[in-house]
Amino acid sequence: MCAAPAQEKPVPFQTHQAVITNVSSNGNWAIGSLEGISYFINTRTCKLTEYNQLPEISYYLDYVSDCGIAAGSRSTSEGEMPCYMTEDKGFVSLPMPKDITSGTCLRVSSDGSIAVGTISVHIEGTEESYYKPVLWYRNESGEYDMFEDLPYEKLGFDKRINQGVWILGITSDGLKIYGRLIDAFGMIYWPVMWERSSAQSKDWTYKILCEDYFFNKDEICPEWPQYLPVEPDATKYYSDEELEAFNKALELYNDSVEHADFTIPAEERWPYPTYNPNEHEADFFDTSTTEGIERYNRYANDYNKFSGEAAEYNDSLNLYFERYDKYVINEKRFQILSMSVSDNGKYMVTNTVNNDVVMINPETEEVNVLNDTESLFPTAVLNDGTVFLGQVLPMPPLDREPYVYADGKVTYFADWVRSRSEKAYNDLMEQFPDGHFGIVNSSNPEGLSFGGFNQGLDYRYVGWVMNLDAYDDYTSGISDNKISDNDISISVSQASDYIDILGADNADVRIFAVNGSCVFHNSGVSGRISVSSLVKGVYIVEVKAEGKILRKKIILQ
Known part of the structure; x- marks a missing residue:
């Protein structure tokens, strides 16, 4: 069941020696993860719980809901298991079939009734996997049932299996889920969304947003060749005697390679062998007999067929890449490493490959580049379209100054806070005199609660949480303007x-x-x-x- 809401009054500002990457919308909970260590904070009591059992277990938390249920995973040598987590129970594994050994929970609705995440599914006949979106419903006992699949297009625009889908957002009412879809190459990202009509419904619709935004529809869509030729294995055609001779030659070759290793002193090193049996498989057929000739001819015919098919396959690949370069408009591609969606569903923000921040209207799928946001990335978007922005840094120390995009311009996050509460501003500046508050994140529709972390020049992390609503001078930046036309x-x-x-x-x-x-x-x-x-x-x-x-x-x- 959901954790009962804490009764203590909101704490205006608190700091912890922890990484804080998400704060619940109501400001009651905060979580964070770094390199297998996770942190869970009850902000009403200021209690910090650290999960650190490295190297045996790695803990990961991605999100925490208003009811105090966090979404994440727990990794061991046996794989990564999706989990939910609460202050009382700690990490609890979510139900998974035995044949699935990797997955993570990424979001939980505000009331805890659903949890959503991603599982890794093996592609039969290959060493590859794809990532599938799934959902767990909470039952009457307060636990979660076996996951159900969310609808998803496994095959990409070019007839290749997509890398998969990752969940990146959920509205507070649990009616909309947002994520990203990545193509087989890992080059093209699309925002995607699922929607249902009511909290009682289990019928989810799936939509890819801006599906053709970076495609040149005047060109031919590239199509990946569906048939992969397989080279015939000569050893399957050998007689027992021929196979024995081949294996003996291969053993001698491998032994010679081992003794020719450059780490061996020169006076003891063997010359590198020039004859590799794997490159001369036809030599081991005994063509002195009719039966040997028949086997050799059968292998030769199959190999020639393979050679022809391989040439056609390579031609198809060349045609694919030629058409791909014309069909995909590279400079317009999204690069959805992070994405934020407002709770009212009107605003979605992410990055392009050119490091610009773009705002997407999920209803109209209109895309607008936000001015002066190069080399910044979105960390939150409020219901009025205000965007919190973070700095991209290539290497530690991650000493960063946050920004806010509002009313068509970028300003310092410190100024945004100051316009709402002088006392809140003073608290932040006392802790971070240089204004480097780090990465700031928020799930609150109005930005009343938020938090973040920074890494100073001493390489130590300082996490913090702020509740503007707890300050007696909080103003919300108000004026006497009518914000929306309505019947109020x-x-x-x-x-x-x-x-x-x-x-x-x-x-x-x-x-x-x-x-x-x-x-x-x-x-x-x-x-x-x-x-x-x-x-x-x-x-x-x-x-x-x-x-x-x-x-x-x-x-x-």
């Missing part, structure tokens, strides 16, 4: 003792003084709220309901 209305009674909120049920209401401080906050508002305790003056009322936001200036007199 705000009106003040004639006596200025209450405010009517119409057109919104279970709304989140905040009232800000002109200095930006929040003087009133209540959730689940439907109808009327009392403001008789507020002093007379000018305020800004902010109402959030069903993804809509309205802000209005009022005067209490």
Whole structure:
């Protein structure tokens, strides 16, 4: 079952000697992983739990939900097993068939009802595998059932088996899942999404976004040759005597190669052999008999057939690459090493091969390059389209300064925090005087809770978590602008003792003084709220309901 919500008040700012790569939307939990070591933090109690059993076991955590269930895996010499993790239970393996030995859990819905991840599936007859998206449903006992497959296109645009799909996001209501699809070469990335109609439905639809964005449809689509010729094995045609002679010659050759190794002193080293039996297999047929000639001819015919088919195969490969170069527009390709999606599903951000950050509209599939974002990568996107950005560094120490993209421009993350809370800004600057807060991540739709980690010049990691909502001077960068056109209305009674909120049920209401401080906050508002305790003056009322936001200036007199 989901961990019960902690009752302590939110801690405004805390630091830990840990890597923090994800914070739950409600700010109650934080997790991180680095080189087989994982960290789990209850931010209400500031309790840090470290999982370190190297080298026997490697622990990995990728995400933590509002209910305190984290998604990850546990690796041993036997393979990587998908797990969920809670503060009380620790790492718990998710159900897997015996023939699957590798997988990881990557996301959990906010209520813990579903967990999603990826498993590795062996391609029969080869040494290769592909990665398939799967989903676990939680049952009435609070545990998870055997995984079910999410729909997925195994075969790529060029008739090759795709490398697979990785899960990268899930909305708080558990109705949409996002991920990336990678082609067989590992060169082309697509954003993908799954959607269902309700939390009770198990019928998921699958869609590849921007499927043709980097394809030149005026050219012929390349197609990988489907038939791979196999060279005939001469030893299968040999008689017992011929096979014995071949094996003896091969044994002598291998012995000569071993004694000709360059690490052996020159005076003891043998000359390198010039005759390799593997390159002269036809020499071992005994053609002095009719039966030997028949076997030799059968091998020769099969080998000649193979040679012809191999030439055709190579021609097909050359044609494939010729068409590939014309069909794929390289400079437009995505490189989805990281991807963030807003909880309302309106914004998706990732990178291109040119290291630009792009914003994708999942509904229209429109792609826009964000200005001045070269060599940055997205770490979060809020419901209003604000993007948190991190710096790409090639090698440690990973001493990084985060940025924010909003209103068409890139600004320092420190300035974004300061516009919302001077006290929060001071806390960050006291810990990181140079403004290098590291990589900042957030799952909160408004960016109220977030965290990150930085590695200073001393190579030590400092992880931190911040809850803006816990600061008494938090303003959310408000103004009296109407943010969205909707049916919500705000009106003040004639006596200025209450405010009517119409057109919104279970709304989140905040009232800000002109200095930006929040003087009133209540959730689940439907109808009327009392403001008789507020002093007379000018305020800004902010109402959030069903993804809509309205802000209005009022005067209490």
